[in-house]
Amino acid sequence: MSNIKISQLPVKGANLAAADLLEVSEFTGTGYVSKSITGQEIIDAASGGGVDWGDITGTLSSQTDLQTALDAKQDDLVSGTNIKTINGSSVLGSGDLVVGGGMRKYVNTTLQTASITPGETLVGSYLIPSNTFVSNGSFEFLIKAGVSSGSSSLQAKLYINTSSTLTGATLIATSTNNLGAYFNFVRNAILSSNVISLLGSTFQTNIDYINGGYSQSTVAFDVTANRYFLVSFTPSQPTTAEIRGVKFVQYES
Amino acid sequence: MNHNITTTENGFNFQDESYTFSTTQLFDENENIIESTSIISTESVLIATDKGVIYLDLSCTIKDVEYTDINLFVEALTNF
Numbered sequence: 043m044s045n046i047k048i049s050q051l052p053v054k055g056a057n058l059a060a061a062d063l064l065e066v067s068e069f070t071g072t073g074y075v076s077k078s079i080t081g082q083e084i085i086d087a088a089s090g091g092g093v094d095w096g097d098i099t100g101t102l103s104s105q106t107d108l109q110t111a112l113d114a115k116q117d118d119l120v121s122g123t124n125i126k127t128i129n130g131s132s133v134l135g136s137g138d139l140v141v142g143g144g145m146r147k148y149v150n151t152t153l154q155t156a157s158i159t160p161g162e163t164l165v166g167s168y169l170i171p172s173n174t175f176v177s178n179g180s181f182e183f184l185i186k187a188g189v190s191s192g193s194s195s196l197q198a199k200l201y202i203n204t205s206s207t208l209t210g211a212t213l214i215a216t217s218t219n220n221l222g223a224y225f226n227f228v229r230n231a232i233l234s235s236n237v238i239s240l241l242g243s244t245f246q247t248n249i250d251y252i253n254g255g256y257s258q259s260t261v262a263f264d265v266t267a268n269r270y271f272l273v274s275f276t277p278s279q280p281t282t283a284e285i286r287g288v289k290f291v292q293y294e295s
Numbered sequence: 296m297n298h299n300i301t302t303t304e305n306g307f308n309f310q311d312e313s314y315t316f317s318t319t320q321l322f323d324e325n326e327n328i329i330e331s332t333s334i335i336s337t338e339s340v341l342i343a344t345d346k347g348v349i350y351l352d353l354s355c356t357i358k359d360v361e362y363t364d365i366n367l368f369v370e371a372l373t374n375f
Contacts, residue, residue: 161336161337161338161339162335162336162339201350204310208339208350208352209298209350209351209352209354209355210298210309210310210349210350210351210355211349211350212346212347212348212349212350213341213347213348213349213350214347243347243348244333244341244348259347259348260347261346261347262346262347276335276336
């Protein structure tokens, strides 16, 4: 075969294939030895190298899996645009956002029924876990109660204690002697530095929306500790009475 | 569970609290100040104190003495 130039060889017209053979001159240290190398060996040697970040060329959207993942990401949060504000304040950024002026509550709608005789009987015991309320604010107490059978009168009292017993409990409020049916037993109070101020605890009335000139009671209520609100009944004769539910609501100051 | 009460010159000690008798928190239905105690049953009494109106009953002992009569209980409580 006569000598020809490389430029005179037929054009392959395709990418390097695994079985292709190329001639290579291997340096031995003192000279060169002609050897063959397969296309696969060249491909393997080339594929181990990475591309430095920043050196990737081409169009990002052409890398469809990357583009899809990016498209699935949420846009930057912009206060008032794609994230709401609270009372006009942005919630973006680090740290604590104190939200004041709210309402706290304890509501129990479990029906409490008891067969009771004259004398005072504890009928409802409601555990208020520590920090359910805060030490300052206004308070509303509502107890819905009544005689479910019989014609007895019924007086309710509301107490607070550190345990679920009347013994040692502090009286908060006293209802009227109610004749038959149901009644709402309501008190409005101010809680200031863990002390409740409200209508005199022995003053007998269901609702305390009354004119002034009446006594006031102050009762300790440490909101940082567990406390029980206790509801007792005193009937005039044996009867079945019930508490249909209680609601204790605080509006924070 | 029995709770023991110890009396003081003008009050009593109960469950790690000291109470002083007071008439300012105990009123009848006509808003008249009544005595510092109000017996509400044969076994229980309301006591007006500086810490509010406290419910006590015969499950309590006074200076480790048990009582079965609420009047004697109140007398022992209020007579130091």
